[in-house]
Amino acid sequence: MISSLASEVGLELKAVIRARPLEKKVLDRLDSWLGEGRAGEMDWLEKGRPVMADLRDWKPWVKSAALFSLPFHRPGGGFLGGGRVARYALGKDYHHVMGRKLEKLGKRLRAEGEVEAFRGAVDAAPVLEKEWALRGGLGFRGKNTLLLDPENGPWTFLGELLVDAQWQEWIPERDFGKGCGGCTKCLDACPTGALDDPWSLEPRKCISYWTIEAKGPVPRELRESFGDWVFGCDICSEACPFGAGADNFEDDWGTxxxxxxxxxxxxxxxxxxxxxxxxxxxxxxxxxxxxxxxxxxxxxxxxxxxxxxxxxxxxxxxxxxxxxxxxxxxxxxxxxxxxxxxxxxxxxxxxxxxxxxxxxxxxxxx
Ligand code: B12
Incomplete structure (x- = not known):
């Protein structure tokens, strides 16, 4: 039922999981990350922290989550004559596109009597989306910290539909081989040192953080290494061999x-x-x-x-x-x-x- 209604609104159901609290080791890593000040100006991460551990502290009715992802790989682009823009931002805003699809799906499920309360979440919600996607087996944790999907590598957006129904878990078996194995291409490619350690990003050195989130002056010592990125950065994604064979979804997202x-x-x-x-x-x-x-x-x-x-x-x-x-x-x-x-x-x-x-x-x- 969820799966067929999802495909009617243009989403492919990837997994269904229970809304259990996050594991202590994940929260410990998050807390030390926040404690080191890595969130920088992203104070909304700090504000959302109290409810991230257990989403029922945010929405007490949440029992299950349906997990989705949308592929967005496409050729690189940007402003005329130079000024690169991360591929995710070359066309329509995924927050709107995926958000609307999740909203439609929630309404359809409610009309069918499957759920009473629901909430779509895409990026801007206190949901640690990569952790939820990992639980649902959507991919594995890449050294660039992104969720890597065997078909699309890092080139997918994540989204969830949180519902008040106690759904049966459905986590399809997927084979991720050795994951990143010994590969360090993303770490080697990062020009600013934001990925000096695997599975751990320092946003205060990340081109994406500075060009999108930070409002103040960019540190002088970092500016040269930005090259011509003006919004976001795809360097660690472009370096990832798992994304090399991803299809081109430019027509879905437009320019x-x-x-x-x-x-x-x-x-x-x-x-x-x-x-x-x-x-x-x-x-x-x-x-x-x-x-x-x-x-x-x-x-x-x-x-x-x-x-x-x-x-x-x-x-x-x-x-x-x-x-x-x-x-x-x-x-x-x-x-x-x-x-x-x-x-x-x-x-x-x-x-x-x-x-x-x-x-x-x-x-x-x-
Ligand atoms: C804040 C944020 C950013 C920040 C910080 C990024 C970061 N890595 O934290 C900035 C602005 C830099 C950013 C950049 C980008 N982002 Co962003 N971002 C987010 C956001 C809102 C939260 C991410 C987060 O949880 N950060 C907190 C830190 C602590 O998370 P973390 O580094 O993954 O740390 C965890 C790991 O350390 C983990 N862990 C690591 N190793 C191990 C080992 C063990 C054993 C355990 C237990 C745990 C563990 O535990 C920590 C806690 O969860 C999510 C949306 C969401 N609501 O989740 C999108 C999201 C992660 N971003 C996304 C995208 C697309 C990007 C960019 C590619 C955009 C661009 N082209 O410029 C870049 C990629 C940069 C990168 N390499 O991460 C997508 C990623 C999709 C995917 N396939 O993974 C998301 C999921 C948005 C979405 N809905 O699709 N982003």
């Missing part, structure tokens, strides 16, 4: 029109309102207008492009955060004069400090 027509320089020139309109229904909106402009400066600096746009940005962008990153980028382009001019004019502490530090790199080179 955001702005990514077909905009360059990084357009992104720097756009108003907050036009940004909001252009990225409506896209995960990219999460980084915000200011965050994306900051990221665009770093990428342009690394690409060695956009000198005149960066100069204009340094002179007149309303955000001190963005002006500061434009200063850094102009330094990468070897543009000393605009920095000296801006140094005399700039009043805000952050860009002033960035200009000063960047000018200092010129004097040390000379």
């Amino acid at each position: 955001l029109p702005a990514l077909k027509t905009w360059s990084l320089e357009d992104l720097l020139a756009v108003s907050p309102r036009d940004f909001s309109t252009a990225f409506e229904g896209s995960p990219i909106r999460r980084a915000g207008w200011e965050g994306m402009a900051r990221n665009a400066c770093i990428a342009l600096g690394n690409l060695g492009q956009g000198g005149s746009t960066l100069k204009r940005t340094l002179e007149s962008h309303p955000s001190p955060l963005v002006r500061g990153h434009a200063a850094w980028a102009l330094g990468r382009l070897g543009e000393k004069n605009p920095l000296e001019r801006a140094w005399k004019r700039e009043k805000d502490p952050f860009p002033s400090q960035e200009i000063e530090e960047t000018l200092h790199t010129f004097s040390t080179v000379i």
Whole structure:
């Protein structure tokens, strides 16, 4: 019944499990991760922690969970002329797509009298989704910390339908061979050292964290290693041999029109309102207008492009955060004069400090 209703809404049921509390060893790892401050600005992880251990502390009626995943592998892409965007964000927002499917499924199950209460969860819920997916046998834990599926590798989104019915568990047998075995390709590929240890990510060094979640200045020592990633990062996924044979799901997710027509320089020139309109229904909106402009400066600096746009940005962008990153980028382009001019004019502490530090790199080179 669940399986056929799920396929009617475009989902393939992967497993059904009981909503048991998480194991102590998992929670201990989570707590030490949080204790080390790895959540950075993601304070919602800390806030959700009290109910993650046992979802009944969040939704007391939860008895079972139906588990789903959606594949999203596709060719890489991004802004015109450079500025890579993680593949998951090139098209429609999976939170909406999967969230709507789960909502529809819950309603259908309720209409059939199978459940009374339900809650769809995709990413933004206090559910440690990879742990739930592991329990349901959807894949195995990769060294890059992602759930690896034998067909799609790391290229799947996870989602759950939590219900108040006591369903029989259904966990299909799947063979994951030796899992990652001796492979360390993802660890070796990470350019920032965020994956120095297997099965353990340091978000405060992760390009994905800085370009999506963090609102403040990107540490200077990390910027160069970002290359031209402007939203998210796929390096540890691209390196994973399990994803190499994944099919192309581009047609399912489409491509955001702005990514077909905009360059990084357009992104720097756009108003907050036009940004909001252009990225409506896209995960990219999460980084915000200011965050994306900051990221665009770093990428342009690394690409060695956009000198005149960066100069204009340094002179007149309303955000001190963005002006500061434009200063850094102009330094990468070897543009000393605009920095000296801006140094005399700039009043805000952050860009002033960035200009000063960047000018200092010129004097040390000379
Ligand atoms: C916070 C978050 C982030 C953060 C931190 C990522 C992280 N690894 O923690 C940032 C912003 C960096 C991020 C980036 C990405 N994310 Co994210 N993210 C999440 C979120 C919301 C929570 C993840 C989490 O639980 N972090 C907490 C830490 C502690 O988890 P952990 O590192 O896995 O640690 C556990 C392990 O250490 C485990 N463990 C490890 N080894 C061992 C060994 C033993 C013996 C035991 C018992 C336990 C154990 O115990 C810990 C506790 O669970 C989930 C959605 C969700 N609600 O779950 C999506 C999610 C994990 N992200 C997802 C995606 C797609 C990404 C990106 C690929 C996006 C991109 N292209 O930029 C990158 C990948 C980066 C990476 N390598 O992880 C998908 C992953 C799908 C999949 N197939 O796994 C998820 C599931 C969202 C979704 N619904 O699809 N993400």
